[in-house]
Amino acid sequence: MSLLFSPITVRDTEVRNRLWVSPMCQYSAVDGVPQEWHRTHLPSFAVGGAGVVMAEATAVNPEGRISPDDAGLWNQAQVAAWRPIVAAIRAHGAVAGVQLAHAGRKASTWSPLTGRRGSVPLDEGGWPTVSASPLAYRGLAAPTALDATGIDALVADFAAAAERAVEAGFELLEIHAAHGYLLHGFLSPLTNERDDAYGGSLENRARLLLRIVDTVREAAPGIPLLVRFSGSDFADGGWDAAQTAVVAGWAADRGADLFDVSGGGLVAHQQIAVGPGYQVPLAAQVRREADVPVGAVGLITSAVQAEQILVDGSADVVLAGREWLRDPHFGLRAATELGADIDYWPAQYLRARPA
Template sequence: MPHMFEPLTVRGVTLRNRICVSPMCQYSSVDGHATDWHLVHLGSRAVGGAALVIAEATAVEPEGRISFEDAGIWADSHIEPLKRITKFIEEQGSVPGIQIAHAGRKASTKRPWEGGGKLPLDQNGWQPVGPSAIPFDTDYLMPRELTLDEIGAIQEKFVAAVQRSLKAGFKWMELHAAHGYLCHSFHSPLSNQRSDQYGGSFENRVRFTIETATKVRKAWPQDLPMSVRLSCSDWADGGWTIEESIELSKQLKSLGVDLIDCSSGAGTPHAKIPVGANYQVQFAEAIKREAGIMTGAVGMITEPMQADAIVRMEQADVIFLARELLRDPYWPVHAAQIVHKSDAVSLPDAYHYAAYPKRK
């Protein structure tokens, strides 16, 4: 039976344990460029023992940023600052990952500590785009409906972003198809009311994601893993469902996606979400079982025994932690000690799996 400190090999990459840093926007980039902040933020989680460190939602074009200070990979000048970070992460024995993203209709917002909501056009804001001209909420900008040509052009920007990610030294690539951003907004009937081949039926609503995933998988080396983050349910009447996520996951598996990172919500402000410990684990478990693909569980996972049990009960293959790793970058090392006491692994092994550095 697997446990949280058992390594996991996916294609040509081995994770030293099952603990992954969930992507987290830092609102600290300069024109999309990573800074010392990102080196320390991501680097310290690698030092702390996480197996996989996924950098925040990184925009494939400037208009695909959520906030003006988001990370980007739309230009070659973004590569060098990221290279410094991926090198450092690898030197700690961790795997550097990147989440490539387009914010869609949720673009052009203020940073959370500035109150969130729309960033008006005259304050460095820009025109968001989406499948349909339906705003996310009353305090968001009205998106412009994408034309077929624009859809194709954005997909090519995803491909270019993946090529730059490889040059920057990333070894794991995640496509962001969750949280109401562009891919997810195509999935959900609440945000997609198109009448062409990208709207209506299930097959049409997932077309943008399937096409994009196919193109980026081809541009990403066969020996490197790719995951897709899904909002597995909109938690809202008339919205995207777990049954649709299972069907989409089957299709993603067949085109070469290795793991589904199972999040939920954020596609509509009217969702009713029963937030609590493990509240999204059910999605990771259902997709793993029904679609036969590896999954990651995320959301309100904070305790070592809680996380270890999810892996042992085969509800998910890996655990993504966000806020708990902000609170404690050394969570994997601390968790190794706690899980050890309940017999999972011997203490030296636990430290080895959690944090053994591969410094030259």
């Protein structure tokens, strides 16, 4: 019996397998509204056998977008556009999830699809950015530090976006606290120089994230709730897996269900040794030290590799990104390679199912 193709229940939602689609920015929205590309792109993974299809980093307010072309959930037009996409994912047997995000000091940047780099000038549609402290990411405009009023508004924006996500039909939510974006900026001592209740100790640096976990859980009480962490800054003196494990435990006590452990993205001087499964040890450490369910990511490209991660006890689920882009039917292929007898091959594709 393949572990990868065994079901898992997260809160009260049963997911048909443990091979999930990571959130991947598409830079193809208009005013935060998903477009035809999203209607084609995301349901294709459900057809291809994914357990969860996670929509890209979706901003909780306009200022939280990485680029002007990012998706959002701050108004009803966006809810209406997400609804048929979510319905299509569900119709093909996968659980539809969305990553709620704010890009912090890495917001208001040019989409990579434009060929331009750096911050978008204010006179070309950019906007001022915010972070824990007024420290710029290399090559980007300096942010301002969020004050108490801004923090309270942000918490409310996450709650409202969670409500809209549920209204759109999403069955799983993820809070983005990784990759150098706003919540990660509060967590890491490299980017948080505050001397108030949100800076200094680990408890203080985690305070904003935990407030958001509380408010999202209250806004979506029955919905599986994930948190995506960078398990390490890969930089001296920064955030690491031990701190991640502690905060994951606190978040679990407040109602978070599973932790999606990635890495890096906070500082330009990070030093990462990239290779197959290079971030899996971070997930394994968080799982072991916090005794919480985790998802593993990071150059996971084959069925055998994904299966072994679960067999080894390093993670409870596997999230892949680029392999799904290369092959939107990665799930069906992986099941065949592992000899898993799944019953969700589309009937229209059965003639192509390997004997």
